[in-house]
Amino acid sequence: MKNKTFWIFALLTISIISITYGVTKFITPKEKTTETALECHETPNTSEAASFKPTIENKNKPAGKAPKGMVWIPGGEFSMGSNVEDESLCSLSGVTKDAAPIHRVYVDGYYMDETEVTNEEYEKFVKATGYVTVAEQKPTKEEFPTAAEEDLITGSVIFTPTPSAVNLNNFLQWWSYVPQTDWRHPLGPESSIKGKENYPVVHITYEDAAAYAKWAGKRLPTEAEWEFAARGGKTGEIYAWGNTLKPNGKFQANIYQGHFPIKDGDTGEDGFKGIAPVKQYAPNAYGLYDVSGNVWEWTNDWYSVDYYKSLSESGKVAKNPQGPNSYNDPNDPTQIKRVHRGGSFLCTDQYCTRYMVGTRGKGEVRSAANHLGFRCVKSI
Numbered sequence: 001m002k003n004k005t006f007w008i009f010a011l012l013t014i015s016i017i018s019i020t021y022g023v024t025k026f027i028t029p030k031e032k033t034t035e036t037a038l039e040c041h042e043t044p045n046t047s048e049a050a051s052f053k054p055t056i057e058n059k060n061k062p063a064g065k066a067p068k069g070m071v072w073i074p075g076g077e078f079s080m081g082s083n084v085e086d087e088s089l090c091s092l093s094g095v096t097k098d099a100a101p102i103h104r105v106y107v108d109g110y111y112m113d114e115t116e117v118t119n120e121e122y123e124k125f126v127k128a129t130g131y132v133t134v135a136e137q138k139p140t141k142e143e144f145p146t147a148a149e150e151d152l153i154t155g156s157v158i159f160t161p162t163p164s165a166v167n168l169n170n171f172l173q174w175w176s177y178v179p180q181t182d183w184r185h186p187l188g189p190e191s192s193i194k195g196k197e198n199y200p201v202v203h204i205t206y207e208d209a210a211a212y213a214k215w216a217g218k219r220l221p222t223e224a225e226w227e228f229a230a231r232g233g234k235t236g237e238i239y240a241w242g243n244t245l246k247p248n249g250k251f252q253a254n255i256y257q258g259h260f261p262i263k264d265g266d267t268g269e270d271g272f273k274g275i276a277p278v279k280q281y282a283p284n285a286y287g288l289y290d291v292s293g294n295v296w297e298w299t300n301d302w303y304s305v306d307y308y309k310s311l312s313e314s315g316k317v318a319k320n321p322q323g324p325n326s327y328n329d330p331n332d333p334t335q336i337k338r339v340h341r342g343g344s345f346l347c348t349d350q351y352c353t354r355y356m357v358g359t360r361g362k363g364e365v366r367s368a369a370n371h372l373g374f375r376c377v378k379s380i
């Protein structure tokens with residue numbers, strides 16, 4: 001990359017590396033497109049099928065109505081994680097391993113936002129508090145000591161389709177750091193959120209999400225709370241809606257169809273090319289919309305590659321796990337990361353199939369992009 005924002009770009013987009021990890025690590029350069037090189041399936045290869053034990057929901061329910069825009073998640077004991085052996089439905093072996101082994105977890109009940117936090121909701125917060133998101137703050141020399149002064153400019157990272165087919169081994173080809181890009185200008189300085197009040201807010205870092213949650217009297221979910229809720233009380237299913245990607249031939253979430261990442265490559269077979277307003281697909285069994293796809297969602301937990309392993313090895317049911325004490329991503333050891341969940345409108349069946357409900361994502365805490373948002377929970 002030759003443009004002057006390269007250093008900031010490189011430093012701020014670590015989360016993109018994480019999100020597209022399957023691409024960067026597991027798709028080797030080929031002249032052929034992955035579509036012709038791979039055999040894809042409706043369901044992934046799985047292992048440890050017997051290790052999912054039934055979900056046992058709590059019976060208690062708080063009196064009174066749920067807070068506006070939230071639904072009650074009863075909590076209980078469930079089997080958490082993924083037994084998917086492949087990174088994708090196209091048999092790329094890979095990083096879903098960090099969601100193994102399946103282990104037993106208990107969470108108390110809580111309320112959860114029924115949708116991703118929208119632009120309209122985030123705007124109320126900003127108007128009330130004057131909050132300035134990370135993308136709107138000028139990067140400092142302290143944070144980016146190697147960057148030249150002229151490169152320290154506000155902005156965020158946008159998915160930028162390529163003019164033609166590319167090898168999928170270099171994510172820099174389809175992500176760009178664009179100056180003056182933030183939640184109000186999700187596709188660059190000329191764009192706006194006018195008429196997009198009911199779209200999920202994006203370009204949100206962890207601290208931006210946590211600040212909103214605090215203002216709203218809520219908090220970010222733990223990773224366990226997020227997964228318990230997303231599974232909707234079901235046991236060991238691959239998706240939030242069941243075990244097949246397209247029941248009756250119909251997509252159940254806003255993901256990506258077609259040839260990634262080329263211009264006009266997303267066919268929008270699921271109804272949307274790119275991001276969608278919230279509530280466009282049926283909710284899961286708890287009444288939650290878009291837990292899979294549309295935008296990735298922050299959780300409060302540090303990301304550690306071996307956290308599930310350590311919980312499993314304890315031999316006990318993990319009670320209200322709060323995540324590991326620190327972050328640990330051996331592939332990217334200097335980056336401070338927390339867990340993302342659910343995948344986004346850019347996840348395809350070829351890789352990054354993180355709309356599979358037990359799988360995990362991760363991101364550097366001060367990084368954002370136009371496919372990353374959040375939702376909140378509230379304890380009783």
Ligand SMILES: [Ca+2]
Nearest residue numbers: 254255270272
């Ligand atoms: Ca779509």
Ligand SMILES: [Ca+2]
Nearest residue numbers: 290291293295
């Ligand atoms: Ca989502």
